[in-house]
Amino acid sequence: MLQRFTQALIPTVKETPAEATNASHILLMRGGFVRQIGAGIYNFLPLGLRVLRKIENVVRQEMDRAGAQEVLMPALLPGEYFKETGRWDLYGDVLFRIRDRKGGDYHLGPTHEEIITDMVRREVKSYRQLPLNLYQIQTKFRDEPRPRGGIMRGREFTMKDAYSFDVDEAGALKSYENMRDAYRRIFDRLGLTYRIVQADSGAIGGKTSAEFQVLADSGEDAIVACDACDYAANVEAAEIGQTPPGPEFPKEETxxxxxxxxxxxxxxxxxxxxxxxxxxxxxxxxxxxxxxxxxxxxxxxxxxxxxxxxxxxxxxxxxxxxxxxxxxxxxxxxxxxxxxxxxxxxxxxxxxxxxxxxxxxxxxxxxxxxxxxxxxxxxxxxxxxxxxKDIRSASEGDPCPRCAARGESGKFKAYKGIEGGHIFILGTHYSSKMRATFLAQDGSEKPIVMGCYGIGISRLVASAVEQHHDADGIQWPQAIAPYHVHLCTLGTEPEVMQAAKGLCDALVERGIDVLWDDRDERPGVKFKDADLVGLPWRVTIGAKTLARSECELKARSNRDPKGHELLTLADAPEAIAVKLGMGR
RNA sequence: CUGGGUGUAGCUCAGUCCGGCCAGAGCGCCUGCUUCGGGAGCAGGAGAUCGCAGGUUCGAAUCCUGCCACCCAGACCA
The missing domain is CATH 3.90.960.10 (YbaK/aminoacyl-tRNA synthetase-associated domain)
Incomplete structure (x- = not known):
């Protein structure tokens, strides 16, 4: 599609907002993607919403491909379900609680294990109906003790949560591995550098769990990864390999x-x-x-x-x-x-x-x-x-447990990560509490074995920026950029505008999304905004190049201000399409 | 929740200690002229219940009391 800048709400600002501290927060604010309206509560402006939707769609495609079905559960929940599993009390102050006019207990959903379990127990009676994998993309609410980092840790945020239902542990493990593969495809497609790490599964449920950690220095989580094999873990959960015994010293008297x-x-x-x-x-x-x-x-x-x-x-x-x-x-x-x-x-x-x-x-x-x-x-x-007992946190330089077990010498390197996804096997924790059972082939009644799988969609918007930016602005990976091409016309002469319109039409016809900066602004203003907004490709048409029927193409990732190539207007659409991998 | 900080124009901030010019600047916005390849120049203009409530005082953005909001560090984070 084509979006003209003059018709869009893209309120870029020059100054760094006072409350923003990390790169993603600053750039998402300055680029006009989001605006804060309260602690941990944000508006998504048009550009921000486009990024959010792009991520959602990648997630949706890969979840569907993995055989999961999309549902939608309410954000507003009657308290009885969380009371049924004890989380009404366990969740404490993090739960946003509400009373209705009759004084009944309600809350906003921080996650939906109880609700999905209820959905399934109402409908699933037989092993013939299993396995099942249901997911939703929904707004979640958690009254975080301290929201921070803009949309990185909000009190209202968008999350994809999926839940698997199997007849036994083996089936649950298969579902888990299926989701892990789907998550790999998702994070790969989003253009993020990440590590799959062994995690502590927390108080509720699960022995088997893994976090998808997007690597970024500003991340809140400390992780270690082996420099020789693919073992990686949250420092909270990392096992530590045996160190070879050192030289013996004569023992002194105490x-x-x-x-x-x-x-x-x-x-x-x-x-x-x-x-x-x-x-x-x-x-x-x-x-x-x-x-x-x-x-x-x-x-x-x-x-x-x-x-x-x-x-x-x-x-x-x-x-x-x-x-x-x-x-x-x-x-x-x-x-x-x-x-x-x-x-x-x-x-x-x-x-x-x-x-x-x-x-x-x-x-x-x-x-x-x-x-x-x-x-x-x-x-x-x-x-x-x-x-x-192993009671300490792993740190850089510690021996990798896998390597140590094989007699090899891999060592940990330390990273900071943003928890972008978390998958784990829940077992029968919820299904037994909530009596979500099925009749097995042998006629016995058994609790369904569950798994759950989350992706912080809105957090990934911020994560992507943390990983892809420079001093001038964002550098969106193509898969999640709000538009593919940022077209800057210099001057507003009819010939320039006409040539630009022609180019836009040819690009749009190829399925390329174009943001056309058709404002009557000086070139410097347009270039600065283009860098800030961070679309992967910038095309410039000005009177000079137009005289030769040419335009300029520059990658946002190219740091050289003059690092552009000249294309004839006739060749440009296909050449750009090829760059985007969308050529004919 | 503990500790620290900040609330003045759309944004970034000065003024507050030590009460009294008319509440200021830069950016942004509007008008006109000039300009036009990396956030232009000149001229004019609009825009503020100084977070809220109460108090002290002849007089409060400034002092006192209470409240609210936001930020930072920590604790916390199925």
């Missing part, structure tokens, strides 16, 4: 050293002139209250001084839902010392130690006595009793 006023590892390391890597960092955590521990259990987590405790792994290792860092008072009560002097030796409670800490020889750690540390500590000698 001894107490006076370290007055030095609590922090960096300070003690400097004071004792010992590398932080030789420290055993001891942190105290409290588990949620349970029958055995009505006040919660205080446990010690030990890692090497330069490593970080991973609370998710720690909670998993302890078999509890979550853990919280102990308060100062708890620490003093549990260790009998000020904060900064905790250590495993002589600690009364349970101690978990990471393998990296356990293998330390002659380590330094707190003495559970204010102003004192211990040197020459060795777990291998039996200086203290601890469960050795």
């Amino acid at each position: 001894r107490e050293v006076h370290t007055p006023g030095k609590g922090a590892i960096a300070d003690v390391a400097k004071f004792l002139k010992v590398n932080a890597k030789r420290f055993l960092k001891s942190l105290l955590y409290v588990t949620p209250a349970s029958d055995a521990h009505p006040q919660g259990e205080v446990v010690m987590a030990c890692v090497r001084g330069d490593h970080e405790v991973n609370e998710i792994k720690l909670a998993n290792a302890l078999g509890v839902r979550e853990v919280h860092l102990a308060t100062e008072a708890d620490i003093e009560r549990a260790t009998g010392a000020n904060v900064g002097y905790a250590g495993p030796i002589g600690f009364a409670g349970r101690v978990l130690v990471d393998p990296g800490g356990a293998e330390l020889t002659n380590a330094v750690t707190g003495a559970n006595k204010t102003d004192y540390h211990l040197m020459g500590v060795n777990l291998s000698r039996g200086d203290y009793k601890a469960d050795v």
Whole structure:
């Protein structure tokens, strides 16, 4: 189609909006794609909506191709469904709750597992009706504690969510793999650089799950990927390969050293002139209250001084839902010392130690006595009793678990990612709670085995910009650019306008979408706006080139301001079509 | 939720400490002239309940109290 700039609402602005901090937010605002109307709430202007629709259509095509069927569930939901699975309470403040005129509980949908499960349990009775894969593209609502990054993390956002229904685990796994393949095609087609990473599946359901992480320095998620094989994982979930044993040092006697006023590892390391890597960092955590521990259990987590405790792994290792860092008072009560002097030796409670800490020889750690540390500590000698468990976050340089298992030496590289998609097998978590069952071939009643698969459509708009931009503006991948060609006419002479119209018609006839900047503006203004809006190809027609029946073609990705080629007006349509892969 | 910050023209900001010219600038917008290949020049013009409510004062954008909104860091994120 052809859109004339003079008839469009494309309010580009020169100045950086005060509230925008990251590149995508700034450029989407400046380019006139979106406007904020509240915290985490945005208008999509015409250009922004076109990008959103392009992404939706790619997703739709690939979901349909994968055998999924599109449905549409309401955004406004009666509370009873979430109450049925307990998420009415579990979701807490993130749920946007509403009352109707009769005082009934309603909420805006943050996700739709319950509703789809209800849809299916009403209709599906037999194994003959399975497997089934249903998806929707719908607006979701989450009252995020802190929306940020423009449409990157909004409180209202567009999401594609799909749900698979199978007769057994094997079937669910097949559905899962089918979706993973579909997601690969989607992310490839969108022109995004991404990694499929192993993820923590969170509190609800699933052992098998993967995130599609769009790589970008501004991403909120830390991920590690092996430099030798294709293993990649969220640092929260990354397994860590065994390090080969280092050289043996003679074990020293454990001894107490006076370290007055030095609590922090960096300070003690400097004071004792010992590398932080030789420290055993001891942190105290409290588990949620349970029958055995009505006040919660205080446990010690030990890692090497330069490593970080991973609370998710720690909670998993302890078999509890979550853990919280102990308060100062708890620490003093549990260790009998000020904060900064905790250590495993002589600690009364349970101690978990990471393998990296356990293998330390002659380590330094707190003495559970204010102003004192211990040197020459060795777990291998039996200086203290601890469960050795992987409880730390992976970081750059750690050995890859897959490679290590094969005796190879792949190492992690660290990346930042934006979670663009998340797939996982839910099992029967929802179906058993909601009695979504079917009659199997043998006549028995079984819960349906489910999977769920999300893609943050509006987030991908921002992700694409994060990955494809320069100092002047956006550089849309062709598949999601709002238009293919940005036509700049210089001057408004009838001949120029006529030639431009002719070119537009020829392009449109080939299925090419054109934004024609027909404004009476100076060339500089038009070029700046073209760079900002970021369509993949720019065509320029001015009196000079027109005199030779020529126009200019320049790729947005070409950084050379004069990096254009001359085409005759007659050849231009087909030449451009060929560039776009839309030639005849 | 904790801590910090900001609300003045469509946008970006100055003015607020230390109350008193008429509430300012740049960009954008409108009119005219000139200009026309990387955000032009000149001249003229429109545009503001200074976030809201209350208070102090002869007088409040400025001081006090309360509220609201937005941003940033963290916590949080099926």
